[in-house]
Amino acid sequence: xxxxxxxxxxxxxxxxxxxxxxxxxxxxxxxxxxxxxxxxxxxxxxxxxxxxxxxxxxxxxxxxxxxxxxxxxxxxxxxxxxxxxxxxxxxxxxxxxxxxxxxxxxxxxxxxxxxxxxxxxxxxxxxxxxxxxxxxxxxxxxxxxxxxxxxxxxxxxxxxxxxxxxxxxxxxxxxxxxxxxxxxxxxxxxxxxxxxxxxxxxxxxxxxxxxxxxxxxxxxxxxxxxxxxxxxxxxxxxxxxxxxxxxxxxxxxxxxxxxxxxxxxxxxxxxxxxxxxxxxxxxxxxxxxxxxxxxxxxxxxxxxxxxxxxxxxxxxxxxxxxxxxxxxxxxxxxxxxxxxxxxxxxxxxxxxxxxxxxxxxxxxxxxxxxxxxxxxxxxxxxxxxxxxxxxxxxxxxxxxxxxxxxxxxxxxxxxxxxxxxxxxxxxxxxxxxxxxxxxxxxxxxxxxxxxxxxxxxxxxxxxxxxxxxxxxxxxxxxxxxxxxxxxxxxxxxx
Amino acid sequence: xxxxxxxxxxxxxxxxxxxxxxxxxxxxxxxxxxxxxxxxxxxxxxxxxxxxxxxxxxxxxxxxxxxxxxxxxxxxxxxxxxxxxxxxxxxxxxxxxxxxxxxxxxxxxxxxxxxxxxxxxxxxxxxxxxxxxxxxxxxxxxxxxxxxxxxxxxxxxxxxxxxxxxxxxxxxxxxxxxxxxxxxxxxxxxxxxxxxxxxxxxxxxxxxxxxxxxxxxxxxxxxxxxxxxxxxxxxxxxxxxxxxxxxxxxxxxxxxxxxxxxxxxxxxxxxxxxxxxxxxxxxxxxxxxxxxxxxxxxxxxxxxxxxxxxxxx
Numbered sequence: 181x182x183x184x185x186x187x188x189x190x191x192x193x194x195x196x197x198x199x200x201x202x203x204x205x206x207x208x209x210x211x212x213x214x215x216x217x218x219x220x221x222x223x224x225x226x227x228x229x230x231x232x233x234x235x236x237x238x239x240x241x242x243x244x245x246x247x248x249x250x251x252x253x254x255x256x257x258x259x260x261x262x263x264x265x266x267x268x269x270x271x272x273x274x275x276x277x278x279x280x281x282x283x284x285x286x287x288x289x290x291x292x293x294x295x296x297x298x299x300x301x302x303x304x305x306x307x308x309x310x311x312x313x314x315x316x317x318x319x320x321x322x323x324x325x326x327x328x329x330x331x332x333x334x335x336x337x338x339x340x341x342x343x344x345x346x347x348x349x350x351x352x353x354x355x356x357x358x359x360x361x362x363x364x365x366x367x368x369x370x371x372x373x374x375x376x377x378x379x380x381x382x383x384x385x386x387x388x389x390x391x392x393x394x395x396x397x398x399x400x401x402x403x404x405x406x407x408x409x410x411x412x413x414x415x416x417x418x419x420x421x422x423x424x425x426x427x428x429x430x431x432x433x434x435x436x437x438x439x440x441x442x443x444x445x446x447x448x449x450x451x452x453x454x455x456x457x458x459x460x461x462x463x464x465x466x467x468x469x470x471x472x473x474x475x476x477x478x479x480x481x482x483x484x485x486x487x488x489x490x491x492x493x494x495x496x497x498x499x500x501x502x503x504x505x506x507x508x509x510x511x512x513x514x515x516x517x518x519x520x521x522x523x524x525x526x527x528x529x530x531x532x533x534x535x536x537x538x539x540x541x542x543x544x545x546x547x548x549x550x551x552x553x554x555x556x557x558x559x560x561x562x563x564x565x566x567x568x569x570x571x572x573x574x575x576x577x578x579x580x581x582x583x584x585x586x587x588x589x590x591x592x593x594x595x596x597x598x599x600x601x602x603x604x605x606x607x608x609x610x611x612x613x614x615x616x617x618x619x620x621x622x623x624x625x626x627x628x629x630x631x632x633x634x635x636x637x638x639x640x641x642x643x644x645x646x647x648x649x650x651x652x653x654x655x656x657x658x659x660x661x662x663x664x665x666x667x668x669x670x671x672x673x674x
Numbered sequence: 675x676x677x678x679x680x681x682x683x684x685x686x687x688x689x690x691x692x693x694x695x696x697x698x699x700x701x702x703x704x705x706x707x708x709x710x711x712x713x714x715x716x717x718x719x720x721x722x723x724x725x726x727x728x729x730x731x732x733x734x735x736x737x738x739x740x741x742x743x744x745x746x747x748x749x750x751x752x753x754x755x756x757x758x759x760x761x762x763x764x765x766x767x768x769x770x771x772x773x774x775x776x777x778x779x780x781x782x783x784x785x786x787x788x789x790x791x792x793x794x795x796x797x798x799x800x801x802x803x804x805x806x807x808x809x810x811x812x813x814x815x816x817x818x819x820x821x822x823x824x825x826x827x828x829x830x831x832x833x834x835x836x837x838x839x840x841x842x843x844x845x846x847x848x849x850x851x852x853x854x855x856x857x858x859x860x861x862x863x864x865x866x867x868x869x870x871x872x873x874x875x876x877x878x879x880x881x882x883x884x885x886x887x888x889x890x891x892x893x894x895x896x897x898x899x900x901x902x903x904x905x906x907x908x909x910x911x912x913x914x915x916x917x918x919x920x921x922x923x924x925x926x927x928x929x930x931x932x933x934x935x936x937x938x939x940x941x942x943x944x945x946x947x948x949x950x951x952x953x954x955x956x957x958x959x960x961x962x963x964x965x966x967x968x969x970x971x972x973x974x975x976x977x978x979x980x981x982x983x984x985x986x987x
Contacts, residue, residue: 458983
């Protein structure tokens with residue numbers, strides 16, 4: 181069978197396909213504790229898996245009584261769910277985190293520069309670095325974003341950058357989320373729970389705090405207010421209680437101490453944005469929106485949207501309010517554009533990328549497409565515009581029927597897909613929920629990491645981020661909407 | 675505060691109050707019927723009569739008996755004023771405004787909500803009616819205690835106060851009305867032991883029994899019950915007390931406006947009616963008519979307040 185495949189014309193494609201042993205976050209290949217994990221491992225061994233499982237159940241009860249939940253789309257029966265939580269923490273050493281932090285800031289700055297560029301001069305296109313049709317063909321490109329110049333040039337106030345750790349232990353960027361990334365509320369809630377479950381361990385280890393995130397976010401939002409406003413009014417815009425991330429919207433407005441508004445609370449008058457309060461209209465200067473572009477303004481986008489407010493785009497164009505993130509930032513987290521991010525970093529910052537990306541093939545290219553389609557069962561195919569793990573086909577785990585459907589979709593609209601070799605996500609010891617010899621069992625499960633980067637007058641990064649864990653054995657899908665859970669992430673201080 | 679959020683909070687306060695009164699009503703009626711076998715065919719019927727949901731009840735149940743009334747008042751999600759519906763509404767409303775309330779209040783409401791999810795007729799039977807309602811009452815008093823002790827006396831508190839104080843008179847009034855008109859329709863029974871027991875039950879379901887004793891001693895008379903539940907300026911479950919508190923809350927809300935004063939006038943008439951009235955006069959000229967009138971004015975005031983400060987369209 182390999183006679184034909186050996187003739188693959190695309191260089192570099194073959195080597196990457198080989199499956200590698202995943203990296204274990206806590207133990208090296210000889211089974212020794214990694215140095216940064218040694219104390220945690222000793223603690224867990226002393227505790228025993230029975231007691232650990234009890235802590236996990238206690239965490240579950242605490243999430244329930246405090247109403248830390250998410251909603252599942254298209255599943256009205258299920259309603260509110262608890263994001264499954266694993267009490268074994270994920271550890272990141274101080275040195276490792278310093279590297280990641282620098283790489284994350286670099287990446288967020290480059291993505292922001294890219295968005296600023298393509299909605300003004302589009303110099304990166306003129307200079308032939310990124311093909312024009314890739315950008316304007318992206319479902320997230322917004323013509324309406326032209327002519328809106330956010331204060332301070334900040335388009336991407338909040339970025340969630342998904343990292344995965346390869347077989348060699350090196351962190352790679354898997355995808356960028358620069359529209360309305362969610363999950364930060366779980367980072368803070370997970371820590372709140374863990375300080376109750378394992379207080380002495382956290383204190384003994386000097387774990388970096390995550391509690392400053394709301395203050396960071398509020399500072400960044402205030403810094404991007406239109407110039408000349410001393411004490412800007414900030415509000416969070418939510419689509420409402422039925423949104424899957426509604427808990428987070430409530431959480432953030434509560435932590436920021438600002439109003440949580442819905443579209444029907446807002447009105448635009450004389451190109452200014454107002455909210456309807458008990459004592460009359462009140463100006464909003466900065467709107468942290470948690471709804472998609474398409475629903476923001478029925479005048480410009482979907483006319484049937486009840487979630488936004490008519491006239492918002494005009495307000496932004498007049499410079500009378502700032503939207504975070506700006507309209508059209510999604511073009512930067514398009515998975516086709518992702519392939520060009522190392523070039524983008526070089527182009528805007530004159531630096532080489534500190535964080536590598538995963539090898540990515542754009543199926544719009546006929547030669548690449550042919551090669552990938554030949555070996556489709558060895559690739560992960562992703563739609564360029566979706567998020568949340570929707571529409572992803574993992575070749576090695578897919579049925580023949582799924583592969584045939586995927587092939588058909590690719591052939592119908594090749595530009596909408598990318599392919600990546602199956603990336604061996606690192607694994608981390610996790611309670612499986614099963615018992616062995618009457619004791620709760622632990623086993624390695626795949627994890628990723630979503631750190632959060634804020635851009636304002638200066639960049640700020642939350643220490644650590646959301647570690648998501650694929651709870652099913654062998655599963656690589658960590659998304660909460662698809663059965664993933666989470667762990668607390670401990671960045672150790674020097 | 676956003677108008678929509680003020681509306682959510684206002685209704686959360688009302689639903690919380692309503693749930694408490696529904697619980698008392700069922701509890702007291704149940705215990706009243708334990709001791710002496712009822713003479714009327716449908717001793718549960720009056721409970722249904724005093725709520726605004728009697729049509730819905732009639733559509734779902736052929737007649738009022740213990741099981742159907744408890745189901746309708748406690749569990750039925752189709753009945754928006756059932757205790758379960760009220761608690762779910764309180765939780766749904768508060769979940770959108772957690773930034774305005776203390777975490778203690780949120781957690782206590784959420785705990786109650788989670789408990790309500792496990793409710794069933796079997797669970798109630800297993801716990802026993804007395805225990806079930808005693809537990810529920812503890813929840814309610816805990817919630818009220820948390821509100822009083824953790825919420826700053828600002829606009830948020832005023833909106834809660836307004837909601838609770840405009841909801842309560844309606845419940846008091848209906849409670850009085852049912853006793854006066856439905857429970858004991860025969861004139862010759864007035865003043866008899868059954869009559870007195872029923873009035874004591876009314877006082878208990880308003881948590882007014884001890885307060886009544888302190889004011890009037892042992893002798894229960896209609897005019898005294900009406901005096902304490904309608905006209906008393908100091909008892910927190912009298913209609914007058916509630917309306918005066920609502921008027922004050924409204925005044926504070928209005929004082930924060932740029933052009934204050936417009937909405938307090940709507941309250942003045944109702945306050946005057948309660949300050950100037952007395953039990954004997956009202957009983958002579960028709961208690962039922964008086965109560966209906968008060969309920970109507972109260973509803974009008976609540977509508978006015980909602981339109982003025984909370985409606986968003």
